Amino acid sequence: MSLVKKAACIGGGVIGGAWVARFALAGIDVKIFDPHPESERIINEVMANAERAYAMLTMAPLPPKGMLTFCGSLAEAVADADWVQESVPERLDLKRRILTEIDAAARADALIGSSTSGLLPTELQAQMKHPGRMFVAHPYNPVYLLPLVELVGGKATSAATIERAQRGAEQIGMKGVVIAKEIEAFVGDRLLEALWREALWLVHDNICDTETLDDVIRYSFGLRWAQMGLFETYRIAGGEAGMRHFLAQFGPCLKWPWTKLTDVVDLDDALVEKIGTQSDRQAAGRSIRELERIRDENLVGIMQALKGGNGGKGWGAGKLLADFETKLWANAGGAQRSPDLSAPLRLVNTKVSAAWVDYNGHMTEHRYLQLFGDTSDALLRMIGVDFTYVEAGHSYYTVETHIRHLGEAKLGQELFTTVQIIAVDDIRIRYFTKIHDAASGKVLATAEQLMLHVDSNAGKSVAAPAAVRSKLAGLADAHAKLEQPDGLGRHVGQKR
Structure with a gap:
């Protein structure tokens, strides 16, 4: 039986619009509230890209697309939702206020997730009357394709809420990873911030430009990370002796003066303009929507390749896709x-x-x-x-x-x-x-x-x-x- 039959998305920007697509393409009706005057146009454009991507991603019979309803108030949007996903801008005061409004208007048994990239759920739920059903659901862009969502509970979040959130994520083809303790930026953004800091220094110091740096990632370890992550990749690097040999051989390098992880680059106007100019040149005139479509095609290709890995049993995100398709075929077969x-x-x-x-x-x-x-x-x-x-x-x-x-x-x-x-x-x-x-x-x-x-x-x-x-x-x-x-x-x- 489906845990989530109706969803509400509060905020329809890059992340919120993609959440709408993820829910709707899983057959879930979605009510949307975003006061931005262009929100309906933006979300419909995101939906078009998402449908295009799913047509490439799978031949499994998707359920009938969920109905989108644009609402005039937050209360109207969340009134009958099983899962409410908040995706408003990353400001503690704003998110806390919106989550408190959701808490007051939503059904008592509704799940309430926040798309925050780093704010602590305990701080977000501080003013809620029913904080036990609130949690962080931190996805990765594009939400409709990338299957990971970090699930992080605050001090008041119940274990049952996290368990229900995991089941709800599975229903829409996502991998709900539970983070054991709440920390700023959680796990994924902690890793990304470290890499981002190093990247900014490399551009600042004229070691390379933005395109060269992206090439280094996408033609090498980015491909390894896409299918095996970090630790298992390094286990292989240790050869037959495994991870312990790798740590013994390369562990001392961590003390060498290679990194600037504790030294924050000054993002002054000159550096911002430098990076902006290089990024414009790298985009070569492609619009954001065109870049999104290219990104989606590449992600689909990687996931399709991983679906055939491990002797046809699937691997990583590919196995998750194959398992989701199995359920789609089974559900379609009954009708x-x-x-x-x-x-x-x-x-x-x-x-x-x-x-x-x-x-x-x-x-x-x-x-x-x-x-x-x-x-x-x-x-x-x-x-x-x-x-x-x-x-x-x-x-x-x-x-x-x-x-x-x-x-x-x-x-x-x-x-x-x-x-x-x-x-x-x-x-x-x-x-x-x-x-x-x-x-x-x-x-x-x-x-x-x-x-x-x-x-x-x-x-x-x-x-x-x-x-x-x-x-x-x-x-x-x-x-x-x-x-x-x-x-x-x-x-x-x-x-x-």
Whole structure:
């Protein structure tokens, strides 16, 4: 059962708007209060970028998008919310006042999170009448893609509140990490501030410019951190002797005069202008929205790569994504309607995203195979071969595929797939898939495929269970009455 069905977001800036998107794309209705005159435009632009990113991130069926309601008062926004997320500017007096207003207007059982980057929850909840349900929920930008949220309780926060917040974070595809003690800036920003301080000195001292510094991060340890963090990365650096050897070898370096961690750079006008000029040059005229879209594409690519790591089991943020997709597929499966057997099965609807195209703006070759694979997965779920079935040790494996490319799919084009069952027996499924342009119905590509039912543990083909064979037989009998698809049985290079 869903813990969070309705959310409220107070403040709709960079973080607040992205919280709106995270909740809404998880199927949660969101009420919003932000007195800024442009808040609705800004949030709708953030939502558009978030939807674009999710189309690249996953083929799993997202729930119907939550409804956004822009409210005229804070009390109206929070009145029926299960989770209220405050994301107003980082000023203690302002946040304390807003949280106290939320506390007075929200339901008694509502969770109240603050998006503060460093203010202590004990200080924030000081004037609340019901401080036990208030906690810090510190996310990372963009909230709708980066899954981490630091959960920090104050002295009055109940353990039950933190446990509920963790479950709520999991519901929306996030990793709720509980910080054991409240400290200024928590954990993530403590680490970032140390790196930021060093970076400012390196630019100040003309060691490098902003672009060089960013290149050093993104082409080296940034990639390592993205998938393994700091300590496990350094464990590997210690070789077979592990972390203890690494600490013994490199620990003494910490006493060398390398760092300026305790020496704060003077951000005077000259340094601010220097950094601003270098940053402008680095952006090369790209707008903030364009940079956000590029960032989102890169993050999607990293998470998709991590999803296939660890022998296909997923790793880090990729495993979190895979687990979230499993729940999405399971939830969608419960609402399936009886298929129309008078025509090939229409199984997947999608849109060609920016991550799917090549330098010509056309869908690249391996994405056709991915779409055929997603369609195969949808067919298997229809006959009962779902995640639970696979975890129990059985599945269908594709052993033959013949793809024809008949047209071009372009960026932004809406597509759908259809499947016609050609033949089945106790072990095999032979089927024919088409990718169609959604607007015209034109066939852009076809795939004739053969799958075998296997015992995954034994590594050999075996007969499928009677329940699966029965569903397949019903599909095959109905599709036997259909006209055979054009291209069935062709071999590579065969003349038309």
